[in-house]
Amino acid sequence: MSVLQDIIAGVREDLDVRKQAVSLEELHKRVALAPPARDGLAALGGTDTARTELKVIAEVKRRSPSKGDLAGITDPAALAAQYNDGGASVISVLTEKRRFGGSLADLDAVRAAVDIPVLRKDFTCDPYMIWEARAHGADLVLLIVAALRDDELRDYLALTHELGMNAIVETHTAQEIERAVSVGAKIIGINVRNLKTLDVDRGVFAALAGMIPQGQVVIAESGVRDAEDVAHYASHGATAILVGEALVKDATPRERITEFKIAGAQAIRRGLIGAE
Numbered sequence: 715m716s717v718l719q720d721i722i723a724g725v726r727e728d729l730d731v732r733k734q735a736v737s738l739e740e741l742h743k744r745v746a747l748a749p750p751a752r753d754g755l756a757a758l759g760g761t762d763t764a765r766t767e768l769k770v771i772a773e774v775k776r777r778s779p780s781k782g783d784l785a786g787i788t789d790p791a792a793l794a795a796q797y798n799d800g801g802a803s804v805i806s807v808l809t810e811k812r813r814f815g816g817s818l819a820d821l822d823a824v825r826a827a828v829d830i831p832v833l834r835k836d837f838t839c840d841p842y843m844i845w846e847a848r849a850h851g852a853d854l855v856l857l858i859v860a861a862l863r864d865d866e867l868r869d870y871l872a873l874t875h876e877l878g879m880n881a882i883v884e885t886h887t888a889q890e891i892e893r894a895v896s897v898g899a900k901i902i903g904i905n906v907r908n909l910k911t912l913d914v915d916r917g918v919f920a921a922l923a924g925m926i927p928q929g930q931v932v933i934a935e936s937g938v939r940d941a942e943d944v945a946h947y948a949s950h951g952a953t954a955i956l957v958g959e960a961l962v963k964d965a966t967p968r969e970r971i972t973e974f975k976i977a978g979a980q981a982i983r984r985g986l987i988g989a990e
């Protein structure tokens with residue numbers, strides 16, 4: 715069983731328990747009462763192709779299969795507030811429990827603490843999880859192409875939009891990018907962490923980003939350690955970077971995000987001057 719299949723098997727078991735506790739009908743009622751979704755697409759620059767800055771999606775990530783415990787996050791809301799102050803455009807909250815130590819309570823706490831859009835980052839494998847995300851205030855959800863059939867990808871994306879949210883459609887290969895584009899994804903992530911080996915190869919982003927049509931939001935996911943990595947992704951066409959480990963382990967995440975934004979803007983400017 716691959717790492718992804720293994721994670722999803724656990725997600726499905728936990729989901730069965732939650733479905734027993736809260737019916738889909740109950741979730742529908744909660745969604746009707748939830749505050750409207752914040753515009754995640756606009757926060758990430760929308761379809762504006764005149765890129766002048768690099769957006770940062772800052773992640774609340776407690777644990778990971780590749781690294782184990784990352785940081786003792788005692789207050790996810792306070793961490794998210796620091797991310798917000800540093801200039802993050804979106805906060806990502808890893809809600810998967812078994813391998814990442816996250817929860818819907820983390821999502822609730824973060825959503826209440828910031829005014830910017832919040833991504834429920836999880837291994838979406840059932841429409842119930844999209845309703846659940848919205849009921850807990852999420853503005854964006856993650857759809858991993860490798861985990862979904864084309865019909866599921868299309869249906870889940872449509873449901874996400876029906877509920878007023880946006881989806882980050884995550885890819886790892888050229889074929890997955892073709893699938894993401896064909897279902898009409900507006901926000902496409904390229905995750906450079908190989909889901910079989912868990913190795914990070916930043917060169918994957920440089921090799922694949924050019925396949926994504928102009929006008930889409932292009933997110934470089936995973937492996938940002940420092941300003942040099944940020945410049946690498948920005949110079950290869952990233953609209954945004956998604957950063958977890960480097961921020962949760964940093965004593966001053968607010969300053970680190972500001973530094974990443976400056977590095978991203980400088981790399982974009984160098985690219986524009988080089989193209990003149």
Ligand SMILES: O=C(O)c1ccccc1NCC(=O)[C@H](O)[C@H](O)COP(=O)(O)O
Pocket residue numbers: 717773775778779780781905907909912935936937938956957958959960
């Ligand atoms: O982080 C992992 O070990 C991992 C393993 C298997 C599937 C997904 C995994 N991570 C989820 C993510 O996509 C990252 O949390 C996110 O891109 C941030 O990555 P990083 O900045 O390298 O922590």
